[in-house]
Amino acid sequence: MLENIKKAPYATALIVLGTVVLAFVPMFVSGYIMSVFILLFANVALATAWSFFSGATRYISLATAAFFGIGIYVLAVAHVYVPIPIALAAAAGIGFLVALVIGLSTLRLRGVYFVVFTFGLTELIHQVLNWWEIKINRTVSRYIFTDISNVSIYETLLAITVVTIVGSWFVSRSRLGFALRAIGEDETVARHAGINTTLVKVICFALSASVMALVGAVLALRYPYIDASIAFNNTWSFQVLIAALLGGPGRVWGPMIGAVPLVLLSEFLAGSFPHHFSIALGLCFVVIVYFLPGGITRLVLRLYHSWHAQYMRKEAH
Amino acid sequence: MEPLLSVNKLRKAFGGLVAVRDVSFEIPQGSIMGLIGPNGSGKTTVLNLITAELSADSGSVTFQGKEILGLQSYQVCRSKIARTFQLVRVLPHMTTRENVMLGRMFGSDPTTPTEAEHEADVLLKRVGMAGRADLFASQLTYIDQKRIELARALATRPQLLLLDEWLAGLNPTELRIGIDLISQIRREGITIVMIEHVMEAIRALCDRCVVLNAGEKIAEGTAQSVLSDPEVMHAYLGVDDAAA
Numbered sequence: 001m002l003e004n005i006k007k008a009p010y011a012t013a014l015i016v017l018g019t020v021v022l023a024f025v026p027m028f029v030s031g032y033i034m035s036v037f038i039l040l041f042a043n044v045a046l047a048t049a050w051s052f053f054s055g056a057t058r059y060i061s062l063a064t065a066a067f068f069g070i071g072i073y074v075l076a077v078a079h080v081y082v083p084i085p086i087a088l089a090a091a092a093g094i095g096f097l098v099a100l101v102i103g104l105s106t107l108r109l110r111g112v113y114f115v116v117f118t119f120g121l122t123e124l125i126h127q128v129l130n131w132w133e134i135k136i137n138r139t140v141s142r143y144i145f146t147d148i149s150n151v152s153i154y155e156t157l158l159a160i161t162v163v164t165i166v167g168s169w170f171v172s173r174s175r176l177g178f179a180l181r182a183i184g185e186d187e188t189v190a191r192h193a194g195i196n197t198t199l200v201k202v203i204c205f206a207l208s209a210s211v212m213a214l215v216g217a218v219l220a221l222r223y224p225y226i227d228a229s230i231a232f233n234n235t236w237s238f239q240v241l242i243a244a245l246l247g248g249p250g251r252v253w254g255p256m257i258g259a260v261p262l263v264l265l266s267e268f269l270a271g272s273f274p275h276h277f278s279i280a281l282g283l284c285f286v287v288i289v290y291f292l293p294g295g296i297t298r299l300v301l302r303l304y305h306s307w308h309a310q311y312m313r314k315e316a317h
Numbered sequence: 318m319e320p321l322l323s324v325n326k327l328r329k330a331f332g333g334l335v336a337v338r339d340v341s342f343e344i345p346q347g348s349i350m351g352l353i354g355p356n357g358s359g360k361t362t363v364l365n366l367i368t369a370e371l372s373a374d375s376g377s378v379t380f381q382g383k384e385i386l387g388l389q390s391y392q393v394c395r396s397k398i399a400r401t402f403q404l405v406r407v408l409p410h411m412t413t414r415e416n417v418m419l420g421r422m423f424g425s426d427p428t429t430p431t432e433a434e435h436e437a438d439v440l441l442k443r444v445g446m447a448g449r450a451d452l453f454a455s456q457l458t459y460i461d462q463k464r465i466e467l468a469r470a471l472a473t474r475p476q477l478l479l480l481d482e483w484l485a486g487l488n489p490t491e492l493r494i495g496i497d498l499i500s501q502i503r504r505e506g507i508t509i510v511m512i513e514h515v516m517e518a519i520r521a522l523c524d525r526c527v528v529l530n531a532g533e534k535i536a537e538g539t540a541q542s543v544l545s546d547p548e549v550m551h552a553y554l555g556v557d558d559a560a561a
Contacts, residue, residue, distance in 0.1 A: 175422060175430065182419050185408035192368060194394040194423035194473055 019162050026151045034154055036267055041157040042215050043263045045164045046236070047243040047255030049211035052168045053204045055249025056180035059107065062237040063118035066125050067095045067209040069231035071216025073129065076142040076226050084148060088217050095213025096206045103202035126232035133228065141227040148221045156218050164211050169252045180204060242281060245288050248295025257296050319382060321346040321508050322477055327376035329366055336362045338532040339376070349509040351523035351540065355553055358529040360512045361403050364479050368393050368400050380477065397425045399475035401466045403482050409455035416454050417441060417468045424473025440468040444498065460491060478502065480511040484518045496521050528552070
């Protein structure tokens with residue numbers, strides 16, 4: 001761990017400084033700005049968690065909304081009976097366990113089959129929960145009453161986001177991260193080189209899902225009222241995927257770089273053109289696929305490399 | 318002496334097609350065995366069954382006295398059996414060095430990335446790839462990709478190395494280098510099974526050959542003896558041409 005910090009002193013300093021500055025932001029800004037930050041943190045954490053698994057292994061998951069929704073529901077049910085921190089931990093834990101079971105049964109699917117399955121899974125959980133609530137619990141929705149302040153939500157999400165990014169960074173430089181990348185490159189080779197690919201995939205899928213569930217649970221503290229359609233909204237799955245692709249899923253910083261402009265854009269659109277958000281999201285997707293296949297990070301790296309090469313040539317003369 | 322690997326009545330069918338029909342053979346420690354036969358005779362399927370890429374319908378495979386059928390591919394690798402692939406497989410967006418590190422970090426004797434990096438460079442030099450360690454595998458020529466496949470397999474520290482047409486597509490100079498490399502690997506005590514069509518290499522390297530045709534073993538013996546076996550000639554050339 002210390003070795004990694006020594007190897008990347010600037011990144012470490014940037015994280016520490018950024019975290020400290022952001023931690024004090026609520027003292028100086030309005031409630032609206034704070035809620036924009038909350039949305040930013042949530043998206044960055046989700047996109048980073050998504051990319052941690054899907055970016056490295058190229059198992060493109062559309063189940064973000066499923067785990068996010070599970071987090072929301074666990075909190076909505078649990079906050080009545082237990083203190084909030086325990087409800088949050090339960091959300092992360094249940095997200096982890098559900099992903100473990102799903103992972104074991106489905107991570108043998110590859111490519112488009114996995115994508116379609118994860119999309120269907122979200123819908124399945126959504127509908128089953130809806131049926132359960134109506135038939136068994138005789139309700140369509142739940143209320144969430146807490147006295148948690150927006151500042152607490154802000155700080156909690158900031159902490160989750162920082163831990164997710166730093167954790168994902170450490171893993172990317174570890175043996176586990178290497179194994180994940182190898183699986184993404186060629187799973188057959190990885191398997192025949194001694195990697196227990198099933199174990200690696202399932203564990204990382206579950207870790208990623210537990211972050212998604214936790215983020216859902218924290219955001220739920222802001223919702224006075226939830227139902228299955230709010231919790232399991234597929235827009236989350238797509239927005240997170242697009243944010244990660246826009247930034248560049250191959251690097252730890254990529255999803256963050258993609259999520260920030262996307263959230264700001266969606267905030268702007270939601271205010272000024274509430275009905276055009278999906279169109280903008282769709283356009284973003286088209287632009288990324290056609291012009292930015294490696295995301296912003298790869299574009300910047302390529303520009304840097306060509307500038308660097310030119311600079312070296314000039315130096316040589 | 319007990320053979321390093323023994324394959325017993327191994328069988329695999331794909332629907333109604335029996336790709337491998339009750340094939341048995343043994344590989345003594347330290348030898349090179351050629352697995353030969355016409356296209357579609359089941360050679361690669363045998364390799365895939367041994368390394369658990371496919372699951373066998375029946376039969377047994379014992380390695381160092383232990384049954385390995387039923388293990389998963391990663392466990393087969395960790396029990397010291399490494400392989401290369403007929404259609405070369407590399408990790409395209411990782412560097413040559415990282416491709417080899419993979420084997421060392423997760424193979425039969427896993428180690429830290431730092432140590433793996435060092436040893437990867439040594440192995441790359443051995444297969445003639447020194448100086449190309451930082452290139453991405455996708456930037457390499459076909460031949461060089463084959464070299465890093467071999468280095469990756471060796472990095473897992475195998476006792477048994479399975480080569481699936483590793484010498485195919487090499488020019489005469491490269492072929493000589495390749496043959497030298499394989500015999501050098503054998504001298505280090507690694508037992509080798511090679512699927513091969515290059516007769517020159519088979520004659521130069523193989524102590525024994527097993528010949529498959531349509532999933533069945535039709536001959537076994539020294540390279541000289543099986544290649545002059547009439548039934549083997551029939552299998553390769555067809556009855557009429559073999560008679561001529």
